[in-house]
Amino acid sequence: MATKEKLSMTWLFTYLKPVRGKLALLLVMLLISTALQLINPQIVARFIDTAAEDGLVSSLLLLAGAFLIVAVSNQLITVAVSYIGNDVAWRSTNKLRGDLLRHCLKLDMRFHNLKTPGEMIERVDGDVTGISNFFAMFIVQVIGSFVLLAGILGYMFNVNVLIAGVMTLFTLLAILFMVIIRNLGVQSSKKERETSAALFGLIEERIAGIEDVQANGHVPYVMNRFYRAMRSVAITGRRAWMLRIIPWNTTVVLFALAVTAVLMLGVHYYLTGKISLGMLFLIYQYTQMLNDPIEMLGDQVQEFQKAKSGMLRSRELLSSRSEIVSGDQELLPEGALSLEFEAVSFHYSEDKPVLNNLTFRVEAGERLGIIGRTGSGKSSLSRVLLRLYNINQGVIRIGGIDITKLKLPALYQRVGMVTQDVQLFDGTLRDNLTLFNPDLTDEQVLETTGRLGLSTWIEALPNGLDTHLSSGGSSLSAGEAQLFALTRVFLTEPSLVVLDEPSSRLDAATESMLQLAVDSLMKHCTGVIIAHRLATLEQVDKILMLGDGHILEFGDREELASNPDSHYAKLLATGREEELA
Known part of the structure; x- marks a missing residue:
């Protein structure tokens, strides 16, 4: 299982290679953002201690200005990180979408006879969207969370070893639990995607045959099937969701215990004069900050389960092989063929x-x-x-x-x-007639259409060969x-x-x-x-x-x-x- 998972992840990350430059930039920005998140609580702690000691107003204003600059800078970097993360995710997974569609178009008719267009849309786009959502936040949240955790715990060990030890124990237990149960909801998420694909297939099938449905009074029958499919989606979706939220619920319990222990220790040290009021705030703030990356990791475990189910289904599709194997000869006799x-x-x-x-x-x-x-x-x-x-x-x-x-x-x-x-495609009349072949001239097109009696029809169109046609053939x-x-x-x-x-x-x-x-x-x-x-x-x-x-x-x-x-x-x-x- 571990080897299969490793191979799957290795295969998936090959789609990140073309955007590795942006990934490097993203990592640098994450480090800067993490540093700014660690600095601001320290500025607030200094502000509290200065105010408690009746410090100069100018010092307080300087600290307030520094806090504002750091907060605004961090927000701007956060927006940039989110933008670049989504850009990386969509660029990499669009390549996967293209590979899936290209592969589907090469599969033989026996395969396509078993799959509805709606189901294939869900496989090519729906499953990959789950992977894309994971990619979009994986680097931002997972790597960023680990960097932030390392920064918080590293600083706390310099402040108080016992408090840092409690925070570290909570962190390790939360991460260990998430690693152990990371695959808990994968199969349920995979089943959820399958039932969703079946629903899309049903909708596409019935809309495509709308004339028969309406003419034969089959609307009640179609709605009955639709409701049954929706019920299946709801049941499988609920089960998958319940299994996916187990990591989050676990971290909530662990965090409540950790916060209680840290605050009790912090108050004890403050009352005995071992730490200042500002340091007590800093300990509290860092404890609260500790929960954010843990929650993010929990969220990403859920997204990982969705992404892995999509990954498994995508690999299944890419592993399908057509029975139609291309030969190696290209040359045929000139002219008409026997x-x-x-x-x-x-x-x-x-x-x-x-x-x-x-x-x-x-x-x-x-x-x-x-x-x-x-x-x-x-x-x-x-x-x-x-x-x-x-x-x-x-x-x-x-x-x-x-x-x-x-x-x-x-x-x-x-x-x-x-x-x-x-089959009509969404495009101009010229593109539809030539199937987007730029080598065919307008003269060739008009000569052939003229011999087939389409000249009058084309001339009546508002823009001739440049007239836009809608897909489906209704025009x-x-x-x-x-x-x-x-x-x-x-x-x-x-x-x-x-x-x-x-x-x-x-x-x-x-x-x-x-x-x-x-x-x-x-x-x-x-x-x-x-x-x-x-x-x-x-x-x-x-x-x-x-x-x-x-x-x-x-x-x-x-x-x-x-x-x-x-x-x-x-x-x-x-x-x-x-x-x-």
């Missing part, structure tokens, strides 16, 4: 095969139309082609090269895909979103493009216009078109018909259309497009 499936089988779960022993080939520059009923494996075929999932058996080749041998960026650079769901109609997605893909000039029903949301007139544009844009690439409308396949070269994950039919489109016994010809003859739905 596509080949050889004995490919795939399943999401072992008891439910999705693709069964698929074997077919599409030559470079050809267009393949894929048809089949819902659940036949059409979309799964496109997902394994893009390596969103690994196949369980067989080989997929593009340009004659096994896709598992290719580096993932090389694959995605040459293979494009248009899905029916379009686009379904048809515009489809054209939008096509623009994105064709701007990358892919060598192989997969179109998942590119005209499913378009009216007949727009579909006809779009078909001409797509034909033009696909002249220099290989195309795979997943269709739910037979009209979409009029320009393809080959037809692949799937049924329950098997190839029912594959061949030249014209040959299949002229063969009355083929599945494709029967669909054409009857016009039963509903069989493809």
